[in-house]
Amino acid sequence: MTQQVKGEFDVKRFPEGGLDLGGGVVAGHFRFTKVFHGALDATSVVHMLAVGTQVEGSAGYVAVERINGTLDGRTGSFLTQHNGILDRGTPSLTLTVVPDSGTDELEGLRGKMAIDIVDGKHYYTLDYAFD
Template identity: 75%
Template sequence: MAQQVKGEFEVKRTPEGGCDLGDGVVAGHFRFDKRFHGALDATAVVHMLAVGTEVEGSAAYVAVERISGALEGRVGAFLTQHNGTLDRGSPTLTVSVVPDSGTGELKGLSGRMTIDIRDGAHFYSFDYELQRQE
């Protein structure tokens, strides 16, 4: 049965060296350190690659994130994969738990997270399932 938790998180962005994509094209590389509050009481490290295009408002990013802490009291860690696009100003973002990445009491975790930014504050909504491990 799917469950949902919501809360707020803080994020700190640190630029890393760019990533050479060939022919003089460089993707931005950034590290984000996050602190989640609420039913997801955890810290996270994210590495993101981002690119823009010649068209105003069109861009994309991919990222891998490791979240470590407690989810409704269950302690462990898991990975998420981010896939974001901006199509002439229209955003799409998918943040999914990497299959079989849960550790500790989070083994068997699956789910998706949404991120919302309002008035400079960051909020998450995490829909998840936790399958019993044998």
């Protein structure tokens, strides 16, 4: 049975220096720290690689995140993978729990997360289930 939790999170970004992709293309590398509030009471570290294109409003990013804390009373950690696209100004994001990455009481966790930014505040919606 799928469950859903929602809440707010705080985020801080730290540039890590660009990564050479060849041909004069450099991916931005950023480290983020997050603090989740609500039914997901956790902290995380994210490493993101981002690229832009010559077309304004088109870009992409990938990231891996380790989330550690409590989800609806269960303690442990899990990994997520982000795939973000900006297609001529239209954003899309797929943020998935990495299968079999849950530890301790979060073992067997599966799910997807959505992120919304409203008036400068960050919100999450996590749809999840356990094997």
